[in-house]
Every structure is written in C-alpha cells, then in structure tokens.
Amino acid sequence: MATRLSDVAARAGVSVKTVSNVINDYPHITARTRAKVEAAIAALDYKPNVSARSLRKGRSDxxxxxxxxxxxxxxxxxxxxxxxxxxxxxxxxxxxxxxxxxxxxxxxxxxxxxxxxxxxxxxxxxxxxxxxxxxxxxxxxxxxxxxxxxxxxxxxxxDSVQASHDATSHLVSLGRRRIAAIGVGGTSTGAVRRKGYRKALKEAGLPHDPALELAGTGYHRPDGAASMRELLALPNPPDAVFCFNDLLALGALRTLADAGLRVPEDVAVVGFDDIEDGRYHSPSLTSISPDKxxxxxxxxxxxxxxxxxxxxxxxxxxxxxxxxxxxxxxxx
Amino acid sequence: MATRLSDVAARAGVSVKTVSNVINDYPHITARTRAKVEAAIAALDYKPNVSARSLRKGRSDxxxxxxxxxxxxxxxxxxxxxxxxxxxxxxxxxxxxxxxxxxxxxxxxxxxxxxxxxxxxxxxxxxxxxxxxxxxxxxxxxxxxxxxxxxxxxxxxxDSVQASHDATSHLVSLGRRRIAAIGVGGTSTGAVRRKGYRKALKEAGLPHDPALELAGTGYHRPDGAASMRELLALPNPPDAVFCFNDLLALGALRTLADAGLRVPEDVAVVGFDDIEDGRYHSPSLTSISPDKxxxxxxxxxxxxxxxxxxxxxxxxxxxxxxxxxxxxxxxx
DNA sequence: CTGAAAGCGCTTACAG
DNA sequence: CTGAAAGCGCTTACAG
The missing domain is CATH 3.40.50.2300 (Response regulator)
Structure with missing residues (x-):
C-alpha cells in the first residue's frame, strides 16, 4: 500500500541501496543517478518509514x-x-x-x-x-x-546563587532594609536561591530574619499570594520581596494590590524566570531573565x-x- | 545486548508467541504459563522494542x-x-x-x-x-x-458565536453602551467571535460602530495593548471591551492602567479562554471559560x-x- | 492452547 | 560506484 524504498528503486531503475544512499546523503553518487532517484521519490511521493529505520539503526531521532x-x-x-x-x-x-x-x-x-x-x-x-x-x-x-x-x-x-545574590543586592541598592524571600522551601531550587539571597544580605550588613523567609507549598501564584499574606500579617512587614520565581511574584503582587499597598513605593518585588506575564503586568515585574x-x-x-x-x-x-x-x- | 522477546521465551521455557500473547493480554493463557512468563519478564527487566512493534503492527501509539x-x-x-x-x-x-x-x-x-x-x-x-x-x-x-x-x-x-454573544451581553447588562471588540481580524476565530459580538449588540438595540472593532495583527499581549491605545485615542472611546482572547485582554488592561483609567468603572473588560494569568491579575479578568x-x-x-x-x-x-x-x- | 516461520521496511556489511 | 542478502525485534496467520 504505502510506497516503499523498493518501489522507488524499481521506478528509478537502481538498487535499493542506491536509493538509501541518496536519502541519507551519502557521497559518491553521480549527479545523474541522484536526479533519477529524486525524481522517482517525488513522483511516488515517497516518505521513509520511521519505525523501520529506527529498528534498523537503533536510533529514533x-x-x-x-x-x-x-x-x-x-x-x-x-x-x-x-x-x-x-x-x-x-x-x-x-x-x-x-x-x-x-x-x-x-x-x-x-x-x-x-x-x-x-x-x-x-x-x-x-x-x-x-x-x-x-x-x-x-x-x-x-x-x-x-x-x-x-x-x-x-x-x-x-548560576542561581549568583543570580539570587544579584536580585537581592538590587533591592538593597534601593535602600530596602527588610527584604523577604518567598520560595525557600522544598526543592533544591529553593535552597540554592536562598543561599544567594542570604549572601547578599550578609554583604550588605543586614540582619537575617527567619520570619522573612517563607517556604510555601509550591511555586505557583496561589503560593506566592498566600506567602505574601503571611508577610503582611507580621508585626513588622517587609519593604521588599524577592520571589524565587515569577509566578510566586505575580501571586504576591495580587495580595499587595488587594491590601492596597503600592508597588514599589511600599513594597518592591523581584521575581525569577522573566516569563511574559510579568513583563505585561501592572506594575511590570523586575526579574532575573535567563537566556532561554x-x-x-x-x-x-x-x-x-x-x-x-x-x-x-x-x-x-x-x-x-x-x-x-x-x-x-x-x-x- | 538488549533483552529480546526470545530471551524471555527461552528463560520462561515457552515459545515467542506465548510471550507476545502475555504482553498483549490475549486470552486463553493458563494462569501458570502467564505467571512463568511474567516472572521471566521481571527477571530480565524486559521492555518491548517500540520500533519493531510499530513496524509490524503499523501502529505507533x-x-x-x-x-x-x-x-x-x-x-x-x-x-x-x-x-x-x-x-x-x-x-x-x-x-x-x-x-x-x-x-x-x-x-x-x-x-x-x-x-x-x-x-x-x-x-x-x-x-x-x-x-x-x-x-x-x-x-x-x-x-x-x-x-x-x-x-x-x-x-x-x-460554540464561539454563542460564547461571544454571552460575553457581549454581559457587558450590555452592566449598562455599557459603547462596547468595543479586539481581535476581529485575520483568522476564522476573529470572524466567528465577531459574529456573536454583533449579534448581541443588535439584540440590545445598540448601534454597530466599525471604529470600535479592532483587528490588530495577532492574539498576544502587545496586540491587545496596541489596539486599546487606538481605542483610547478615539474621540469617543468605549466604556467596555470584549477581547477575543485573554492575552489581548491582559494587554488591554496594561494600556488602561498606563492611561490611569479604572477597570471596570471607566472601562469594563472581558476576555476569552480563562487562562491562569487572568485569574490572578489585578483586576482579575472576566472570561469565557471553556472546559479544557x-x-x-x-x-x-x-x-x-x-x-x-x-x-x-x-x-x-x-x-x-x-x-x-x-x-x-x-x-x- | 503452543511452535516454527514469514514478513513489516529499512540499513549495512559484503561482494563485485 | 552499485547489487543481493541478511537482519533489526516484533506480530500474526498457519499448523498442530
């Protein structure tokens, strides 16, 4: 039913091997032979069978x-x-x-x-x-x-440690003193980014306040929103938040908007990943932007x-x- | 190198056919035979070769x-x-x-x-x-x-006509009179959703103003933002916008925020698709939500x-x- | 219920 | 440079 390599070979008047050579771009084929084979392939609208090829070659691509x-x-x-x-x-x-x-x-x-x-x-x-x-x-x-x-x-x-350090230092440079982190828990991502965050605080001579490190249960908007609510309930809330990814940051921004707080005036926010949502949000989101x-x-x-x-x-x-x-x- | 069906057969002391039968859940195999085969499969950690199977069956799954x-x-x-x-x-x-x-x-x-x-x-x-x-x-x-x-x-x-009709009627029910549409151009999606939009306007006895139908060049945030800017530049801007997808709506919201307009007080916005971004946006986005x-x-x-x-x-x-x-x- | 054998459509040594 | 043949690892009529 489907055209096979042998059909192409028959039509072109060459061996199966030759057709295979043409398809796989092997050298040492005369231009004339190649043209004949290609004409036959076009005429029969031949497409190689991928299963057969991968069975034989042991590679599937x-x-x-x-x-x-x-x-x-x-x-x-x-x-x-x-x-x-x-x-x-x-x-x-x-x-x-x-x-x-x-x-x-x-x-x-x-x-x-x-x-x-x-x-x-x-x-x-x-x-x-x-x-x-x-x-x-x-x-x-x-x-x-x-x-x-x-x-x-x-x-x-x-280099997540370095990137997190940069993000945190940026907040420090804005004059913020109580910089929170959201997303420190669970995965190794959380641990590594916290390391950069703490390093930057230490460099700036800022105290490390465990109450400002929020773990949350995941890395999605609801988690960021919930963590931000916890931070706002603190007796002494933060003036900046570094969220370990943009979804957390977008959730945090939502909580801040609901609370009637201004961003960045009251609380500055930085994310990580630079997803498109953040670029169009109001306010637009500062973020670590890896070259994807x-x-x-x-x-x-x-x-x-x-x-x-x-x-x-x-x-x-x-x-x-x-x-x-x-x-x-x-x-x- | 890799274990084959025949290896399993040899180890289980049955024919290749029998192993194949077990794997493919064919009936008429004694429990004892099945157990023997399954033990051999487990012992050899056998996994069928997908290429061979699909070559033979003509199906790849x-x-x-x-x-x-x-x-x-x-x-x-x-x-x-x-x-x-x-x-x-x-x-x-x-x-x-x-x-x-x-x-x-x-x-x-x-x-x-x-x-x-x-x-x-x-x-x-x-x-x-x-x-x-x-x-x-x-x-x-x-x-x-x-x-x-x-x-x-x-x-x-x-049913995009119906859904678009519902979205538009909802805006009508809020008392809006100048309801714009963003995304009418190009694709058949645009044409179909415009149909529902126009139908709802007509039912409400509202005039159809071509200046309020924006085509834009695509269905992404920048297109929505640009279209909204055009609408705001109108001598008589809209008091509501139905965007043919949520990305357009999110772009439009960004433009409205930049212009210092309140949503929904000054301009109400409705989208289509109900993507997660819209649910967490401030303001959160009204949208047609298909059961994905x-x-x-x-x-x-x-x-x-x-x-x-x-x-x-x-x-x-x-x-x-x-x-x-x-x-x-x-x-x- | 099980075994021996053909064949799915390729690629690849092996000859020539 | 090209041809004839084996074989990748399965499934499936065909016998028994």
Whole structure:
C-alpha cells in the first residue's frame, strides 16, 4: 500500500541501496543517478518509514523533555524553545509531564526504557539531589536546573546563587532594609536561591530574619499570594520581596494590590524566570531573565553530542547567561 | 545486548508467541504459563522494542498535537491537558509547533507523513477555512477550534458565536453602551467571535460602530495593548471591551492602567479562554471559560476511536461546555 | 492452547 | 560506484 524504498528503486531503475544512499546523503553518487532517484521519490511521493529505520539503526531521532508540567509559563516557554532547537537539528521532542511525582521521575532517570527515544533532557523536581549523583540510565541525559556539586550528569543551568545574590543586592541598592524571600522551601531550587539571597544580605550588613523567609507549598501564584499574606500579617512587614520565581511574584503582587499597598513605593518585588506575564503586568515585574534560547540550544546540542558519541568528555556543566531586568515593581 | 522477546521465551521455557500473547493480554493463557512468563519478564527487566512493534503492527501509539505555539498560555494549558488525557489512554503525544506557518500546517493536513504517528489533533491558524473542507490526509485528524459549516473533519470546539454573544451581553447588562471588540481580524476565530459580538449588540438595540472593532495583527499581549491605545485615542472611546482572547485582554488592561483609567468603572473588560494569568491579575479578568479537560479528553477519545476504527460515523462535531466567569474586570 | 516461520521496511556489511 | 542478502525485534496467520 504505502510506497516503499523498493518501489522507488524499481521506478528509478537502481538498487535499493542506491536509493538509501541518496536519502541519507551519502557521497559518491553521480549527479545523474541522484536526479533519477529524486525524481522517482517525488513522483511516488515517497516518505521513509520511521519505525523501520529506527529498528534498523537503533536510533529514533526522538528526544524526551521531562518537565514537571507544561502548563506553567516557564516550562511552556522552555518547552517551546527546546522544541524549536530540536527541530533545527533534525530531531523531534516528546514532552513528558512528570507532575513532580517521584515515580515518574524515577522512570525518567531509568532512561524511560521502551520509549523509543535516544536521550533525555530532564528538569527534576521531586527527586532528592542525592539521587541525582549516580548515572543509572542507559541513555544520555542532560539535567536542567540546580544540582549539588559532584554530580555525574551533564547539566545546563543558571548560576542561581549568583543570580539570587544579584536580585537581592538590587533591592538593597534601593535602600530596602527588610527584604523577604518567598520560595525557600522544598526543592533544591529553593535552597540554592536562598543561599544567594542570604549572601547578599550578609554583604550588605543586614540582619537575617527567619520570619522573612517563607517556604510555601509550591511555586505557583496561589503560593506566592498566600506567602505574601503571611508577610503582611507580621508585626513588622517587609519593604521588599524577592520571589524565587515569577509566578510566586505575580501571586504576591495580587495580595499587595488587594491590601492596597503600592508597588514599589511600599513594597518592591523581584521575581525569577522573566516569563511574559510579568513583563505585561501592572506594575511590570523586575526579574532575573535567563537566556532561554541559549539554554534550549545548548541542552539540545549537548545531548545530541552525547547521543552521537561526538563528545566523550566527562560530565559538562554549562552556565546559562542571565540579566536582571529592572522594571516597575522595583524601579526607583 | 538488549533483552529480546526470545530471551524471555527461552528463560520462561515457552515459545515467542506465548510471550507476545502475555504482553498483549490475549486470552486463553493458563494462569501458570502467564505467571512463568511474567516472572521471566521481571527477571530480565524486559521492555518491548517500540520500533519493531510499530513496524509490524503499523501502529505507533503516538499521536501528534499540532498547535501554533506551545509557549502561549492557552496552548500550554491545552497541551498539558491533552498530554494527560493521552497518557490515561496509553498513547503518547508529540507536540508540533506550526508557528502559524502555512507550510507547516499543510504538512499537518497532509498527515505528517513519515512521522510515526497514528493520528493528529490540529489547531489551525494560517490555513484558510476553505482549505479545511476536504480531507486530504490519510490519517485520522481531529480539528480544534472554529471551522466553517460543511467541513469534512471531526472537530471539537466551543460554540464561539454563542460564547461571544454571552460575553457581549454581559457587558450590555452592566449598562455599557459603547462596547468595543479586539481581535476581529485575520483568522476564522476573529470572524466567528465577531459574529456573536454583533449579534448581541443588535439584540440590545445598540448601534454597530466599525471604529470600535479592532483587528490588530495577532492574539498576544502587545496586540491587545496596541489596539486599546487606538481605542483610547478615539474621540469617543468605549466604556467596555470584549477581547477575543485573554492575552489581548491582559494587554488591554496594561494600556488602561498606563492611561490611569479604572477597570471596570471607566472601562469594563472581558476576555476569552480563562487562562491562569487572568485569574490572578489585578483586576482579575472576566472570561469565557471553556472546559479544557473536557475538550482534551473528548479530542483524544474521538481520535482514538477513529484510529482503532471503533467509530465509522461521518464526521463528528463536539461542542465544548463553557462558562462565563465573572470577575473584577467587569464586576458590578 | 503452543511452535516454527514469514514478513513489516529499512540499513549495512559484503561482494563485485 | 552499485547489487543481493541478511537482519533489526516484533506480530500474526498457519499448523498442530
């Protein structure tokens, strides 16, 4: 029914091997032969069967992107960028939502066996950092985001300690003295960003007040809104807040608006991720802006180098460039 | 290297066929045989080779979701829901970003041949409605969103005319007389939603003012912000705006905030899609809220019925339930 | 209920 | 530079 390689070969009057050579761009084919084959391919509207090819080659040209959720803006934007980067390099991305569940993440770390993919880009959430130190998967895997030192995985990530330090220092430079942090709990992201936050406070000679560090239960708007409510209930509320991602910051802004407080006059707010929502919010949100295109392209390139065996170095650790985008929520 | 079916068979002391039967849940296998096989599978940690299976069966259990972009919130939320729905039904979703390009959409309509997928869920943007009337693809395809009557595709969509009518009528009920529309241009979405908008105005006996219908160049925040600026520059600006999606509405809200206008007192705003950003915005955004889980589940179920041949009816047209969520941007 | 064998459509040594 | 043939790991008639 479907046209096969042999149909093309028959029509072009050459062997199957020759057609395969043309399709796979092997050298040493006369222009005339190539033209004949290409004409036959066009005439029959032939498309190679991907299953057969991957069965034979042991490669599918699929890679997986395993993220906690594709519905939240940061991962949506990241997924879009990785998907484009992969397409440019001729591979297809298959997005796996772990929902932050330990079982799903274990499956990913185990190489998603039987899943027809050549490698994985993985943004862990539930998995404890310690579990990430040994490479159990049979497939190449590139880690996104924080990870304790000494890990054995390739990784692409922002220097979160430095970025968090910059964000906090920016608030200090505005003359703020009681700077809160939202998102310190749970994940390794929280721990790493808190480190930068504390470092900046210390440098500025500001006291470290545990009451100003809010853990919350997650990294979404409702969590930010709830944490901000807690902060406002304090006898001595903060005059600035560094939120460990933009969703938390947008939730916090909502609480501040409800409370009738002015941003940045009463409370300055800084986020992390630079998602589009923040740029259009009123007030627009100051945020750490990682170069997502760079991140996406580097992660895909690194993974493909591992898959093809072009890169046999020990694990690589790439640092994503970022900027602090200063906007209305912390202006002046 | 990798364990194969025959390895399992050898270890279990049965034929390859028997192992295949167990894996595929065929009946007529004694409990004892099944137990033996399952023990061997567990012992060898065997996972079937997906390429071989799909080559042989002609099915991959992959479906494609072709959308303009996965980075924008509506599609991100939709993609997440479809991905979950597919997982529940044992198939994997592969997301294809068309970027709204005609070539990419043509490829989708052509069945994404050679792409190892059993069927497609497609949200068209660039393709002219007329092109959507004949089924050129060899693979089952479910269309999402507006489409002219008489098409030959399966489809799952909100009744946009009715929903737009409801949104506009709601603004009328608030006593607004100059109700603008943003997003009327270009796509068929714009045309269909304008129809409902005009219908509601007519029912209310309100004049139809072409100056209040803004096309804009797209459906993102900057487009909404720009259109709102145009409206405010009018000699007689509107007292309400119905934006054809939430991103447009969020952009419009930003312009209104910049202009120092109060929402909803000076201008009431309603959106469409009910993305999470709108729910947390200040003011929170009134919006048409389609049941995305219903949409996702229905689209996947319909597609799988076509793939398996369980459904041989002529094309189906499913209508997604929706609600008008009234929030601060149009309250009182 | 189970076994032996063919075949899905490719790619790749192996000859020529 | 090209051809004939094996084989990737499954599933599925076909026998028994």
């Amino acid at each position: 699929f890679i997986a992107l395993a993220i906690p959720e594709m519905g939240s803006p940061y991962f949506a934007e990241l997924g879009a960028a990785i998907s484009r980067a992969a397409k440019r390099r001729g591979v297809t991305v298959l997005i796996d939502q772990t929902e932050g569940e330990a079982d799903a993440e274990r499956f990913v770390l185990d190489g998603m066996r039987g899943q027809l993919i050549d490698g994985i880009i993985f943004s862990p959430l539930a998995t404890a950092p310690a579990k990430l130190t040994s490479d159990s998967t049979g497939k190449p895997l590139v880690l996104l985001g924080e990870r304790p030192a000494g890990g054995q995985f390739d990784r692409v990530a922002v 295109e760079w991140l996406a392209d580097s992660a895909v390139a690194l993974l493909l180098d591992r898959i093809t065996g072009n890169d046999n170095s020990t694990h690589r650790d790439l640092t994503v460039p970022y900027k602090l985008e200063i906007r209305e929520s912390s202006a002046g | 992959f479906i494609a979701l072709a959308i303009p972009e996965m980075g924008s919130p509506y599609f991100a939320e939709l993609g997440a829901a479809i991905s979950r729905a597919a997982k529940r039904r044992g198939v994997t979703v592969l997301i294809d970003q068309t970027e709204g390009e005609a070539d990419a959409e043509r490829f989708v309509l052509d069945g994404m041949r050679g792409q190892l997928i059993d069927g497609i869920i497609f949200s068209p943007l660039a393709t002219a409605p007329a092109k959507l009337t004949s089924d050129s693809t060899g693979k089952p395809l479910v269309l999402l969103g507006e489409r002219p009557a008489g098409g030959q595709f399966d489809r799952v969509a909100v 889980e219903w949409l996702a589940d229905s689209a996947v179920a319909l597609l799988l019925d076509r793939i398996t041949g369980n459904d041989n009816s002529t094309h189906r047209d499913l209508t997604v339930p929706y609600k008008l969520e009234i929030r601060e941007s149009s309250a009182g």
